[in-house]
Amino acid sequence: MRLGGQRPSRNVQDRRGQGGGFGLPGGRSGIRLPMGRRGGGIGIGGILILMAVMWLLGLNPLDLLTGGGGFGPQQGETVGGQRPTGAAGDDARKDFVARVLGTTETIWEVNFTELGQQYAPPTLVLFSDQTSSACGLGAAAMGPFYCPGDRAIYIDLSFFRDLETRLGAPGDFAEAYVIAHEVGHHVQNLLGTLSRTTAERSRLPEVEANEVSVRVELQADCYAGIWAHALAEGGTVLEDGDIEEGLNAASAIGDDRLQKRTQGRVVPESFTHGTSEQRVRWFRRGMESGEISACDTLRADRL
Ligand SMILES: [Zn+2]
Numbered sequence: 001m002r003l004g005g006q007r008p009s010r011n012v013q014d015r016r017g018q019g020g021g022f023g024l025p026g027g028r029s030g031i032r033l034p035m036g037r038r039g040g041g042i043g044i045g046g047i048l049i050l051m052a053v054m055w056l057l058g059l060n061p062l063d064l065l066t067g068g069g070g071f072g073p074q075q076g077e078t079v080g081g082q083r084p085t086g087a088a089g090d091d092a093r094k095d096f097v098a099r100v101l102g103t104t105e106t107i108w109e110v111n112f113t114e115l116g117q118q119y120a121p122p123t124l125v126l127f128s129d130q131t132s133s134a135c136g137l138g139a140a141a142m143g144p145f146y147c148p149g150d151r152a153i154y155i156d157l158s159f160f161r162d163l164e165t166r167l168g169a170p171g172d173f174a175e176a177y178v179i180a181h182e183v184g185h186h187v188q189n190l191l192g193t194l195s196r197t198t199a200e201r202s203r204l205p206e207v208e209a210n211e212v213s214v215r216v217e218l219q220a221d222c223y224a225g226i227w228a229h230a231l232a233e234g235g236t237v238l239e240d241g242d243i244e245e246g247l248n249a250a251s252a253i254g255d256d257r258l259q260k261r262t263q264g265r266v267v268p269e270s271f272t273h274g275t276s277e278q279r280v281r282w283f284r285r286g287m288e289s290g291e292i293s294a295c296d297t298l299r300a301d302r303l
Contacts, residue, residue, distance in 0.1 A: 006237065012123075124179070125153065193219070256268075
């Protein structure tokens with residue numbers, strides 16, 4: 001990506017280095033801890049349902065916490081030569097995130113204007129280890145997530161390293177796609193989709209609720225595709241190979257691929273984000289059409 005000419009967003013909040021400073025009372029942390037898919041936590045209560053909707057990228061936090069093939073850093077793992085480290089590197093990472101977020105702001109402002117609405121951008125919170133959110137405690141182990149309660153995206157940058165080294169999805173555009181997917185959830189929030197589907201899911205048995213979740217996630221992928229479409233049209237940001245990086249990332253975080261990695265088997269009725277093939281297809285669909293109307297995964301007969 002060539003982001004040098006892009007305006008950095010002013011909506012990035014840097015809470016790195018404050019990790020662990022937001023300790024919650026022990027009795028409350030349980031409910032805020034994400035439940036693994038195996039745990040069947042969905043349906044237990046409103047907050048878990050909400051968390052499940054926000055829950056990003058199909059990472060299974062329980063697997064992480066229990067060491068079951070999770071995504072935490074491995075001993076002896078190198079970060080990779082192109083990853084700057086140290087204070088200057090941190091600033092470079094923040095600058096990258098701010099510019100990517102800036103592109104989403106520009107693009108969604110235009111799309112909302114076409115809908116006759118005004119786009120209110122989300123805040124993007126960078127954190128390390130854990131931080132508080134209106135949706136409860138955000139932990140690095142959860143992967144990036146969007147919280148509708150405070151209209152904020154939460155990202156621990158170590159996820160991007162995992163995306164490259166452990167999930168096999170390297171590249172700056174892969175990272176940008178993850179941000180664009182989260183922004184997609186924010187768009188769903190602004191358009192009322194999140195509150196509608198959260199209510200719907202709370203009335204449904206788990207398997208059906210999971211299917212609604214998959215539809216919500218695939219729509220966020222499709223919205224990320226709309227963002228990619230606009231970048232491609234702009235003609236200055238994308239470089240050769242960027243789109244492939246995005247498609248590869250969408251594929252790497254499909255439920256089937258992740259389950260195979262973490263559990264060694266695939267359980268389709270527990271899917272909450274969609275298969276690799278579906279994620280790639282809906283991202284592509286948004287990218288090719290550039291139209292919000294092409295992303296109606298909630299009513300699509302076939303996902
Ligand atoms: Zn998502």
